[in-house]
Amino acid sequence: MRTYVLRRLLIAVPSLLIASLIVFTLPRLIPGDVVQLMLEEKAYGKDLEDLRAKLGLNRPIPVQYLEWLGRIARGDLGESLWTRQQVLGELARRLPVTLTLGVMAIAVAILIGIPIGILSAVRQDGVLDFFARSAAILGLSIPAFVTAIVVILLPAIWWGWTPQVRFTELSKDPAAHLLQFVLPAMILGIASAAGLMRLTRGMLLEVLRQDYVRTAWAKGLRERVVVLKHSLKNAIIPVVTILGLQVAQIAGGAVIIEQIFGLPGMGQFLVEAIVQRDYPVIQGINLLVVVIIVSTNLLVDLAYAVIDPRIRY
Amino acid sequence: MANSVQTVRLPQTLRRPLRVPRFLVAVLRFCRRKPLGAIGAVLVVGLIVMAVFADRIAPYSYDESVPGSRMKPPSARFWMGTDNIGRDMWSRVVYGARISVTVGFATVALTTVFATIIGVSSAYLGGAYDIVVQRVVDAWMSFPALVIILSMLAALGPGLLNLILALSILGAAGTSRVIRGAALSTMQNPYVEAARALGSGHARIIFCHVLPNVTATIIILATIGLGTVILAESALSFLGFGIPPPYPSWGGMLAGSGRSFMYYAPWMAMFPGAAISLAVFGFNMFGDALRDLLDPRLRSGGGRPIG
Secondary structure, three states: OHHHHHHHHHHHHHHHHHHHHHHHHHHHOOOOOHHHHHHHHOOOOOOHHHHHHHHOOOOOHHHHHHHHHHHHHOOOOOEOOOOOOEHHHHHHHHHHHHHHHHHHHHHHHHHHHHHHHHHHHHOOOOHHHHHHHHHHHHHHHOOHHHHHHHHHHHHHHHHOOOOOOOOOOOOOOHHHHHHHHHHHHHHHHHHHHHHHHHHHHHHHHHHHOOHHHHHHHHOOOOHHHHHHHHHHHHHHHHHHHHHHHHHHHHHHHHHHHHHHHOOOOHHHHHHHHHHHOOHHHHHHHHHHHHHHHHHHHHHHHHHHHHHOOOOOO | OOOHHHHHHOOHHHHHHHHOOHHHHHHHHHHHHOHHHHHHHHHHHHHHHHHHOHHHHOOOOOOOEOOOOOOOOOOOOOOOOEOOOOEEHHHHHHHHHHHHHHHHHHHHHHHHHHHHHHHHHHHHHOHHHHHHHHHHHHHHHOOOHHHHHHHHHHHHOOOHHHHHHHHHHHHHHHHHHHHHHHHHHHHOOHHHHHHHHOOOOHHHHHHHHHHHHHHHHHHHHHHHHHHHHHHHHHHHHHHOOOOOOOOOOHHHHHHHHHHHOOOOOOHHHHHHHHHHHHHHHHHHHHHHHHHHHHOHHHOOOOOOOOO
């Protein structure tokens, strides 16, 4: 197990390096010069060259890349070109917001998707199955931002109630802080729940037709034991794989949901940074996201061993 | 039970199904076996017709302000109401279909070309080339789609062509994986070995033996990709990184004025939202049905969804 984790981490290194190169190069391809933009909007330095030197943007790009890598190794993500604030500090402030949103969304996806998928498979072609499948199709087709707007709009039309857009800090009012995530997380989680439900149902249907399940029934085991203990364990592995992929999807969806609900998370930060061509911020966010996703993939692989004892590392 | 005399006397209408062309029979069978897929196909065809004949269908131009009719609710004259500067929403939704269809089909075409080149070459050449290419694909796929595409659009700048280019580069990574897999399994077949033994060149093996056998996979991936691409385009326009404003795109209509005025004029947000959902629903259903009919092995997976 330990050697496996070490080997996986080693394999992740080249992937991370390539990713870091992509992360570094992409924002630099932005047409238009950030220095020009800064000079026009705010007089930061004497002239273009002076400002460029101050920001360290006058050296060759490979040199900038190596320096950047070196600083990352020391835990320094640089500072924002505009606000001169430490990117790491700003990320540390915003990451909890996005993490809360993401974890709650995944919880919604699991709590709705998997149980309904199981029920749907056990009572195949029943009433619940029909409604669950129809709802899943809708959930997959309606984009999160459309759902969000409808959810905000309908109460406003019917009862004149609009959600508040001011963000409550955790330190001020913990209950209100968590409460404001509920609606966005539900909306974000629904689409993933639909995918999980369809997959759980499909995999379970296949397993339920296998011989050992018939044996389990013949032994006179209760339905709960046959389904949850004998069948589900063998159906759940692809579901876990997809759950891992959903993390990436939810991270992307969070960008839009944060924008709509005014949550000061990383997505909002990223959109602002891209508009302002703030290289260090864009790089910092992208790098963090990549690290999160690579570690999720590792966790997913390790989860296989827990679920299925036949898998040994 | 039916003797020949009776058959001759049957009215014309009852014998007609025998003369229905093969294509129609296939379509009818598709409708019966996959009713949802058929609904999807109708939506897809409707969307394409709307896009192609937008200037005939729409009663007004997309940027034409009708004097004295700002933010009018839906009525006989303005089916979907008007927006904050008096433009007919129905006309704008119809023109918006052009963006979705153009971006959708162009992106999928380009994605397919990129993905096929990467996937087939990686499978065919193998070795170090395969390893390096697959690590790059790994890295590319470990970004969330929306984050990567925002960074790319920031690099390329807004505009229709850049949007298509960015979306297709993004989609190519995941799609190339599936195509590589299909190509690898095709190359296991004895006929590829036979072709090599007969002295066929690389080009001949690739174009005459490998490519034709991965075509089914490619077609299925493309159909399923369409819905995803349309969703991605609307999400990007919603964030303001899509098609620049004067031209209507559904995501953009929902985002800018649609969101600021939605409490006073809900129709400004509702109809573009419904249009996006219906289009994505149509492509998803049609793609799913096509996949089930063409290739039962590809039940799960496919392209990477974009949040």
